[in-house]
Amino acid sequence: MNRSTSRIITMAAIAIMMVLPAFAGDYPLQVARNVMMYMALAITWDMLLRSGQISFGLAGLVGLGSYATILAVVRGGMPDWLSILFAGLFSGLVAFGIGFFILRLRHTYFSIVTLALGEIFRIIIHNLHDFTGGPEGIVIQQGVMFGGKSGPLYWLTLAGLGVALAASYWFEKSKFHFALTAIRNNEVSAKTSGVNIFRWLLATFVITSAIQGMIGGIFVQSYGFASPDSVFSADFTLLPMAMALLGGIHSTVGPILGGILLGLVSEWLKLQIPYGHLVVYGLMIIVVILFMPSGLLGIARKAGSRKSTDENQRRAV
Amino acid sequence: MSKLTTTDLTRRFMGLVAVNKVSFSMDEGEILGIIGPNGAGKTTFINLVSGIIMPTEGKIEYKGRDITYMPAHERARIGIARTYQLIHPLENLSLLENVMVGSIFARGKSLKAARKQAEKLCAELGLENLDRDPSRLTILEVKRMEIAKALSNEPEVLFLDEVMAGLNADETKDLIATVQKIAKERKLAVGVVEHVMGVIRELTHRVIVLEAGELIAEGPYEEVSKNTRVIEAYLGGAA
Amino acid sequence: MAVKRQKAITWALGLAASVAILLWKPTVLIYGLQTAGLYAAIAIPMGLVLGIVHIVNLAHGEFMMLASYATYFACKALGMDPLFAIIPTALVTAAFGWIIFQITIRRALKAPELNQLILTFGLAIAFTQVINLMFTSQTYKMPLDYVSASMDIGDLTFGTWSFVFIAMAMLFSFGLQFFLTKTTTGKAALAVGQNPRGAAIVGIDVYKIYGLVFALALALVGAMGALFLTKSAIFPQVGSPFTMKSFCLVAMAGVGNIPGILSASILLGVAENFLRAFRGTRGWADIVFFVLIIVVIMSRSLKGRKS
Numbered sequence: 012m013n014r015s016t017s018r019i020i021t022m023a024a025i026a027i028m029m030v031l032p033a034f035a036g037d038y039p040l041q042v043a044r045n046v047m048m049y050m051a052l053a054i055t056w057d058m059l060l061r062s063g064q065i066s067f068g069l070a071g072l073v074g075l076g077s078y079a080t081i082l083a084v085v086r087g088g089m090p091d092w093l094s095i096l097f098a099g100l101f102s103g104l105v106a107f108g109i110g111f112f113i114l115r116l117r118h119t120y121f122s123i124v125t126l127a128l129g130e131i132f133r134i135i136i137h138n139l140h141d142f143t144g145g146p147e148g149i150v151i152q153q154g155v156m157f158g159g160k161s162g163p164l165y166w167l168t169l170a171g172l173g174v175a176l177a178a179s180y181w182f183e184k185s186k187f188h189f190a191l192t193a194i195r196n197n198e199v200s201a202k203t204s205g206v207n208i209f210r211w212l213l214a215t216f217v218i219t220s221a222i223q224g225m226i227g228g229i230f231v232q233s234y235g236f237a238s239p240d241s242v243f244s245a246d247f248t249l250l251p252m253a254m255a256l257l258g259g260i261h262s263t264v265g266p267i268l269g270g271i272l273l274g275l276v277s278e279w280l281k282l283q284i285p286y287g288h289l290v291v292y293g294l295m296i297i298v299v300i301l302f303m304p305s306g307l308l309g310i311a312r313k314a315g316s317r318k319s320t321d322e323n324q325r326r327a328v
Numbered sequence: 329m330s331k332l333t334t335t336d337l338t339r340r341f342m343g344l345v346a347v348n349k350v351s352f353s354m355d356e357g358e359i360l361g362i363i364g365p366n367g368a369g370k371t372t373f374i375n376l377v378s379g380i381i382m383p384t385e386g387k388i389e390y391k392g393r394d395i396t397y398m399p400a401h402e403r404a405r406i407g408i409a410r411t412y413q414l415i416h417p418l419e420n421l422s423l424l425e426n427v428m429v430g431s432i433f434a435r436g437k438s439l440k441a442a443r444k445q446a447e448k449l450c451a452e453l454g455l456e457n458l459d460r461d462p463s464r465l466t467i468l469e470v471k472r473m474e475i476a477k478a479l480s481n482e483p484e485v486l487f488l489d490e491v492m493a494g495l496n497a498d499e500t501k502d503l504i505a506t507v508q509k510i511a512k513e514r515k516l517a518v519g520v521v522e523h524v525m526g527v528i529r530e531l532t533h534r535v536i537v538l539e540a541g542e543l544i545a546e547g548p549y550e551e552v553s554k555n556t557r558v559i560e561a562y563l564g565g566a567a
Numbered sequence: 568m569a570v571k572r573q574k575a576i577t578w579a580l581g582l583a584a585s586v587a588i589l590l591w592k593p594t595v596l597i598y599g600l601q602t603a604g605l606y607a608a609i610a611i612p613m614g615l616v617l618g619i620v621h622i623v624n625l626a627h628g629e630f631m632m633l634a635s636y637a638t639y640f641a642c643k644a645l646g647m648d649p650l651f652a653i654i655p656t657a658l659v660t661a662a663f664g665w666i667i668f669q670i671t672i673r674r675a676l677k678a679p680e681l682n683q684l685i686l687t688f689g690l691a692i693a694f695t696q697v698i699n700l701m702f703t704s705q706t707y708k709m710p711l712d713y714v715s716a717s718m719d720i721g722d723l724t725f726g727t728w729s730f731v732f733i734a735m736a737m738l739f740s741f742g743l744q745f746f747l748t749k750t751t752t753g754k755a756a757l758a759v760g761q762n763p764r765g766a767a768i769v770g771i772d773v774y775k776i777y778g779l780v781f782a783l784a785l786a787l788v789g790a791m792g793a794l795f796l797t798k799s800a801i802f803p804q805v806g807s808p809f810t811m812k813s814f815c816l817v818a819m820a821g822v823g824n825i826p827g828i829l830s831a832s833i834l835l836g837v838a839e840n841f842l843r844a845f846r847g848t849r850g851w852a853d854i855v856f857f858v859l860i861i862v863v864i865m866s867r868s869l870k871g872r873k874s
Contacts, residue, residue, distance in 0.1 A: 112861050126810075204429040301675065
């Protein structure tokens with residue numbers, strides 16, 4: 012797939028998203044909100060993956076952001092808008108603290124500690140039950156943002172996705188692209204080219220975590236409720252991973268592609284097998300990693316390059 | 329003027345001494361050969377000087393400044409660059425973008441300035457079609473790219489770890505001329521590890537010989553190649 | 568010399584701490600050791616796989632969960648005690664693990680570490696969710712009398728059944744030590760672990776050894792799955808903390824250091840039970856492993872900088 016095709020996909024996706032609220036009813040809009048939220052998570056997960064580090068901590072950061080928002084509103088009386096930004100800031104700060112330690116040793120260590128993050132945050136929420144509401148959860152008394160109207164909530168979620176897209180695009184076009192690619196390829200040679208690996212990884216971890224926390228804030232403002240089971244749900248880790256892997260990692264357009272496909276399928280699956288839809292994502296992750304590790308985008312690229320080599324050969328003849 | 333000196337530089341790996349009390353210095357504009365039988369510690373020595381591994385004992389000074397424990401990415405910034413024996417081009421980046429990395433991070437240039445600098449370096453090294461994927465380059469082009477990438481650090485000291493390996497006679501001759509040209513124009517201090525003695529004879533002003541981590545001889549190639557200890561080391565290595 | 572002295576000091580401090588705890592709250596030490604046995608017995612197979620096959624199996628605890636479910640339903644159907652199921656479960660789990668290894672993990676061995684992590688993570692999710700789909704999130708438990716056996720020493724009463732986990736951990740540890748140093752296959756496995764390329768050159772079938780070691784590790788996991796069922800209720804997510812804690816212990820011990828896993832387990836088990844002993848700190852026990860792994864990472868990176 013060449014650049015112009017991927018730009019067309021991005022543009023088409025944005026166009027559809029912009030006009031959707033004009034004619035879609037409440038249910039399609041809610042589906043669209045879910046798809047956009049998971050897509051935003053898929054993009055941020057991929058942004059860190061571009062450095063070769065896998066985070067299994069998406070659910071942990073979404074949950075952290077969710078609780079930051081809801082506690083700021085319920086306990087601190089913070090305005091709704093501000094509480095979402097606060098979630099981003101808080102998650103970023105926590106990521107800075109954790110990343111400062113765990114990014115010193117990388118790869119497997121980093122991944123497994125992130126895997127534990129959700130569990131750790133959940134335990135903390137449980138234990139501070141007087142403040143957090145404990146396992147039963149906590150409700151925003153004054154109700155959902157915008158009175159639960161699906162139109163404005165749609166725009167709010169789209170704004171969240173917009174932040175993720177803008178960040179990802181910025182990563183692709185700035186020094187981040189070079190730094191993360193160099194680190195992923197070979198850390199030793201990256202150092203020799205002057206890349207301060209720890210600093211770039213930490214910056215990436217903090218930025219992606221802040222966006223993930225903010226998405227958690229949007230989630231909780233859309234539903235007006237947070238409990239450990241709802242905001243640390245494994246869905247938040249699995250679905251975005253499956254989306255990014257299916258679409259094609261190390262790019263912005265891959266997670267978008269995978270997000271649209273899998274997002275719609277997942278909403279359907281949730282209705283078909285409410286208690287086991289995650290099994291499909293698990294199997295999909297296995298199949299993709301074994302048989303098409305560069306995703307749909309990789310297949311498209313391969314097909315594209317085969318075509319162009321064919322053309323070259325023809326020209327040579 | 330001496331650019332880089334080491335004093336009693338030593339590195340042990342769990343009891344094994346890979347580099348043992350090596351003291352040497354490199355001057356501006358000098359091409360220095362680093363030779364020795366397999367496993368003599370040549371690559372370990374370059375790894376120590378470029379900061380990929382830290383020494384157990386000893387001292388490294390760069391332009392009079394103690395850099396013994398300076399992290400590798402900072403050494404890249406103050407002017408030390410190197411190539412690798414096993415070259416890993418950065419996948420997903422074009423030839424040109426590969427050559428930009430040093431300008432961006434070691435020099436802190438903007439992407440635009442780095443692109444310009446990389447174009448200049450590639451032209452200087454005779455690289456063309458710069459938006460190619462590095463996996464499609466010939467061996468000679470990969471070697472040139474690796475050198476261009478190191479030069480994008482704008483170094484004053486450059487180490488070349490077996491850049492001539494795998495090239496045929498014509499290509500080798502070509503690359504020797506290139507290295508001599510860039511070294512002269514930039515007044516670089518160049519350290520060269522090579523197995524082919526013809527290359528060392530033609531390219532270098534002076535050589536140091538390592539055996540089992542120790543510096544056993546030093547001087548112009550013609551002189552050192554007659555040194556009995558050096559001959560023994562090579563024969564011993566061959567046997 | 569300095570290292571030796573440091574080790575002696577660590578041992579002395581550990582000994583002093585355990586004496587202090589023993590005098591003050593003896594059950595903390597007793598239950599701590601029992602928990603340590605459970606953790607070590609589950610972590611040892613993970614250490615084995617990491618040391619020889621060089622992959623981190625993120626589905627480790629989930630394999631044990633599957634073994635527990637299999638034992639539960641087999642025992643229910645046959646009216647059998649899970650203790651008799653230990654060996655059959657071990658064999659079945661080993662076979663299952665071998666098959667999973669051949670059709671998935673084996674293909675990813677040459678792929679980047681990243682792919683292996685994602686793959687075994689996918690396996691973990693698939694296992695958990697299949698069980699969730701089949702048996703819902705309901706918990707299952709075997710009613711067994713002998714599990715509540717207890718012992719009185721003075722006015723001290725404590726459960727004794729969980730000592731079986733310590734026995735299991737010792738058995739695994741010594742058994743593996745014997746296997747790896749005294750048998751031909753074990754020696755070959757050790758050689759593969761240290762240098763797969765060298766082992767291949769001298770004619771060892773590396774992939775066969777990988778499959779074998781994975782199956783052996785899964786046999787131990789399966790045995791623990793059956794034994795775990797005697798003591799605990801099971802549910803789909805029951806395995807996942809064991810994956811994380813096992814990795815924590817293996818990381819603390821360092822790759823290839825089985826006795827290290829035992830001492831790391833004691834530290835984790837006693838620390839957790841110490842927190843469980845007080846009402847105010849009870850809820851924080853499950854956070855200990857996280858703190859430990861951060862401390863280990865920090866001290867390693869500091870040490871790394873010094874040398």
